[in-house]
Amino acid sequence: MSTTTEDRPAPVAEKRSGGVTAAASNYLDERTSISAVVKEFGRKVFPDHWSFLLGEVALYSFVVILLSGTFLTFFFQASMVEVEYDGSYVPLKGVEMSAAMASSLDISFDIRGGLLMRQIHHWAALLFVAAIGLHMMRIFFTGAFRKPREINWVIGFVLFILAMAEGFTGYSLPDDLLSGNGLRIIDGMVKGIPLVGTWISFLLFGGEFPGTAIVGRLYTLHILLLPALVLLFIALHLVFVVVHKHTQFGGPGKTQQNVVGYPVMPVYAAKAGGFFFIVFGVIAFLASFFTINPIWNYGPYDPSPVSAGTQPDWYIGFADGALRLIPPHLEFVLLDRTWSFNIIIPLAALGLFIVLALIYPFIEAWITGDKREHHILDRPRNAATRTAIGAAGLTFYAGLWAAASSDIIATHFMVTMEGVIHTLQAVVIVGPFIAYFLTKRICLALQKKDREIVLHGYESGRIIRLPGGEYIEKHEPIDEYQRWKLVSYHDYKPLMIRPNSRGKISVGQKARASLSRWFFEDRIAPPSRGEIEASHGDH
Amino acid sequence: MFRTSRKAGSRKAGRRSPLASVSLIALGLMLSGGAYALVSSSTAVADTASTATQATVEEGEKLFQANCATCHGLDLQGSDAGPTLIGAGEASVDFQVGTGRMPLQANGAQAPEKPVQFTEEQISALAQYVGSVAPGPAIPEDQYLDAEGDASRGAELFRVNCAMCHNVAGAGGALTEGKYAPALTGVTPTHIYEAMVTGPQNMPVFNDANLTPEDKRDIITALKFQENAVSVGGHPLGSLGPVAEGLFLWIAGMGIIVALTVWITARSN
Numbered sequence: 001m002s003t004t005t006e007d008r009p010a011p012v013a014e015k016r017s018g019g020v021t022a023a024a025s026n027y028l029d030e031r032t033s034i035s036a037v038v039k040e041f042g043r044k045v046f047p048d049h050w051s052f053l054l055g056e057v058a059l060y061s062f063v064v065i066l067l068s069g070t071f072l073t074f075f076f077q078a079s080m081v082e083v084e085y086d087g088s089y090v091p092l093k094g095v096e097m098s099a100a101m102a103s104s105l106d107i108s109f110d111i112r113g114g115l116l117m118r119q120i121h122h123w124a125a126l127l128f129v130a131a132i133g134l135h136m137m138r139i140f141f142t143g144a145f146r147k148p149r150e151i152n153w154v155i156g157f158v159l160f161i162l163a164m165a166e167g168f169t170g171y172s173l174p175d176d177l178l179s180g181n182g183l184r185i186i187d188g189m190v191k192g193i194p195l196v197g198t199w200i201s202f203l204l205f206g207g208e209f210p211g212t213a214i215v216g217r218l219y220t221l222h223i224l225l226l227p228a229l230v231l232l233f234i235a236l237h238l239v240f241v242v243v244h245k246h247t248q249f250g251g252p253g254k255t256q257q258n259v260v261g262y263p264v265m266p267v268y269a270a271k272a273g274g275f276f277f278i279v280f281g282v283i284a285f286l287a288s289f290f291t292i293n294p295i296w297n298y299g300p301y302d303p304s305p306v307s308a309g310t311q312p313d314w315y316i317g318f319a320d321g322a323l324r325l326i327p328p329h330l331e332f333v334l335l336d337r338t339w340s341f342n343i344i345i346p347l348a349a350l351g352l353f354i355v356l357a358l359i360y361p362f363i364e365a366w367i368t369g370d371k372r373e374h375h376i377l378d379r380p381r382n383a384a385t386r387t388a389i390g391a392a393g394l395t396f397y398a399g400l401w402a403a404a405s406s407d408i409i410a411t412h413f414m415v416t417m418e419g420v421i422h423t424l425q426a427v428v429i430v431g432p433f434i435a436y437f438l439t440k441r442i443c444l445a446l447q448k449k450d451r452e453i454v455l456h457g458y459e460s461g462r463i464i465r466l467p468g469g470e471y472i473e474k475h476e477p478i479d480e481y482q483r484w485k486l487v488s489y490h491d492y493k494p495l496m497i498r499p500n501s502r503g504k505i506s507v508g509q510k511a512r513a514s515l516s517r518w519f520f521e522d523r524i525a526p527p528s529r530g531e532i533e534a535s536h537g538d539h
Numbered sequence: 540m541f542r543t544s545r546k547a548g549s550r551k552a553g554r555r556s557p558l559a560s561v562s563l564i565a566l567g568l569m570l571s572g573g574a575y576a577l578v579s580s581s582t583a584v585a586d587t588a589s590t591a592t593q594a595t596v597e598e599g600e601k602l603f604q605a606n607c608a609t610c611h612g613l614d615l616q617g618s619d620a621g622p623t624l625i626g627a628g629e630a631s632v633d634f635q636v637g638t639g640r641m642p643l644q645a646n647g648a649q650a651p652e653k654p655v656q657f658t659e660e661q662i663s664a665l666a667q668y669v670g671s672v673a674p675g676p677a678i679p680e681d682q683y684l685d686a687e688g689d690a691s692r693g694a695e696l697f698r699v700n701c702a703m704c705h706n707v708a709g710a711g712g713a714l715t716e717g718k719y720a721p722a723l724t725g726v727t728p729t730h731i732y733e734a735m736v737t738g739p740q741n742m743p744v745f746n747d748a749n750l751t752p753e754d755k756r757d758i759i760t761a762l763k764f765q766e767n768a769v770s771v772g773g774h775p776l777g778s779l780g781p782v783a784e785g786l787f788l789w790i791a792g793m794g795i796i797v798a799l800t801v802w803i804t805a806r807s808n
């Protein structure tokens with residue numbers, strides 16, 4: 001966005017001498033070829049669907065995080081040296097705590113604007129991950145991850161994971177009771193890995209938990225390594241977006257070869273340029289009026305107290321939930337050692353889930369055998385099986401996520417903790433199948449409805465009495481533009497099994513064909529030209 | 540006064556075993572005369588420890604028989620529907636009735652708080668009646684209820700002793716089988732103190748050996764400080780921590796953001 005100023009020189013300068021700005025631009029351009037960039041961005045087409053802005057929301061929240069985080073580094077001390085708190089928050093005066101906690105309290109109570117910055121940083125972090133999540137859902141359900149954008153899906157997914165890591169390391173920095181409890185859970189998870197767990201834990205914490213090293217180490221990750229990686233991946237991500245251009249929903253005049261819409265310059269420049277400030281404004285609004293992470297309520301970390309209602313930030317919730325849902329007694333004694341599977345099973349399940357989501361574009365491409373490029377998005381209903389898979393995955397995730405708040409659900413809805421846990425166990429295991437089935441049926445029903453409308457028009461609400469006394473409702477044909485939207489999608493068919501060069505059908509081929517059948521067999525073909533023309537006679 | 544409350548601790552533990560409770564009852568009966576003397580002699584020091592006059596005790600007995608005896612028995616001996624109140628003490632009655640938990644209405648996982656059904660005089664009469672049958676934890680003295688102790692010490696004691704059930708910010712938390720530790724906002728200092736010495740339902744008893752009256756005063760101070768402090772960070776979102784924050788972010792934060800993206804991409808026509 002900032003590059004656009006190159007195009008529009010300041011009017012003051014112009015008044016004095018027309019040549020200066022021109023010369024300056026020229027000077028710049030000759031050395032940087034920036035005009036190419038300006039042209040590229042200036043002619044960038046502005047998306048006409050709100051969901052295309054979610055990625056930008058994530059980007060702008062990250063900028064806010066960088067700004068506020070830099071402010072925090074000026075005052076935060078990443079040290080676990082014991083100090084006696086002597087700041088202005090009375091209920092903690094004289095309490096022994098780590099320098100990290102004391103400096104976070106100082107940021108909150110004794111540094112002007114510090115609390116606002118902490119709250120901006122933390123709200124922005126929550127928004128950042130949430131925006132990434134919604135953005136990913138948009139990409140998934142519209143099929144925007146298909147060739148040539150598979151790599152960019154992977155890059156985006158890595159960003160999602162990096163964001164979670166950033167959030168978790170940040171959450172652990174202030175060394176308050178809540179963050180210490182969070183680290184304790186991580187410590188437990190690491191120790192739950194058979195054979196090597198204890199060693200890894202000692203390595204991470206520099207000795208027995210909690211030790212005196214962990215905050216300093218997390219700090220290095222939080223402000224150096226992870227932000228650098230996030231920046232790198234964001235840069236890669238954006239380069240690919242520019243190279244591939246935006247996808248678009250199908251519509252009249254929209255083809256695989258073009259991108260249709262209003263150019264950014266100048267129609268939407270003001271709105272779009274202001275979008276960063278809008279996002280910043282929303283974050284600042286949240287941070288000004290709503291408390292987040294009131295560490296002074298939690299007090300310093302001390303391994304003995306554990307608080308009821310200890311939860312991680314929302315984006316780690318699914319992992320915490322998995323630990324809460326795993327049934328007890330999954331351990332046995334062998335060779336004089338206890339082998340516990342309470343931790344490793346949920347870890348493996350989550351790992352599998354994440355890997356499947358990460359490589360989904362390749363899985364789908366293999367099943368469908370589709371090697372074409374796609375720049376036109378699918379309407380979710382037209383890719384019924386994919387939409388259903390997505391719904392199943394979301395149900396799985398949401399069940400785990402809800403489980404992280406099982407205790408709060410129990411107290412606030414006056415139900416038993418056991419009831420909540422058992423219900424959510426069912427949601428996580430059976431829920432995805434139900435969601436899959438329901439979503440697929442709904443998609444197919446919607447496809448049928450679209451077909452109906454294309455062939456027979458929409459119900460106009462006008463009831464006509466025929467001479468015979470019969471009443472009918474008049475159907476109006478839809479206009480060309482709408483019809484285009486409804487019929488312009490590909491009708492995929494299951495792959496045919498073909499023998500390979502040696503005339504054999506391999507096992508892989510068979511598996512692939514049956515997967516493909518599963519993917520495509522339930523479908524409603526879009527009405528063909530012939531059908532549409534024939535149907536017009538009726539009305 | 541504390542001497543009787545200290546007994547409360549052993550009483551609570553002993554109540555589980557019938558043999559122990561029999562001996563305790565005997566002990567209680569033996570002590571009850573002494574307790575009377577103690578109560579009447581200490582009225583000069585703590586005037587809230589109301590004088591157990593015969594008249595109020597009798598009024599309390601009537602109230603008890605009308606409202607409580609169905610479950611707790613005519614002689615406080617207990618029944619299938621409610622535990623014995625012998626040795627429960629004035630503090631327990633004052634807490635249970637004063638917070639509206641008693642008289643119990645429906646059987647559930649836990650006696651819920653309801654609107655209080657009796658006047659202060661009636662509650663005091665009930666308490667004195669129960670206290671007159673056998674001594675137990677007494678109504679706490681004013682000097683521990685002023686909420687002017689050491690808040691930072693109290694907060695630390697609270698984190699160590701109470702936060703695992705009531706949450707660090709006193710926002711409450713879930714226990715198993717539908718039981719819960721309630722939120723501690725809006726509870727009077729007297730009731731907080733009484734809860735500690737009597738250990739209602741699933742709450743453990745914190746007798747004076749666990750937490751001295753001074754400690755209890757500090758805890759009350761910390762709770763009251765937290766309750767009355769201005770929330771410096773803005774609206775506290777129920778002090779429920781990351782779950783409330785996450786929900787709020789998704790609903791309000793994301794709601795606003797999505798509305799704005801819709802507005803921006805809307806075509807001006």
Ligand code: HEM
Binds near residue numbers: 065066069118125
């Ligand atoms: C995607 C990126 C990031 C995320 C998701 C993130 C998230 C967080 C979170 C949740 C906290 C806990 C805040 C609290 O409530 O106290 C935190 C603390 C902190 N962050 Fe970040 N952060 C990110 C990037 C950065 C960067 C780039 C910097 C520095 C340039 C930074 C500096 C800090 C500091 C110094 C703290 C400790 C301050 C305190 O706790 O008061 N963060 N971060």
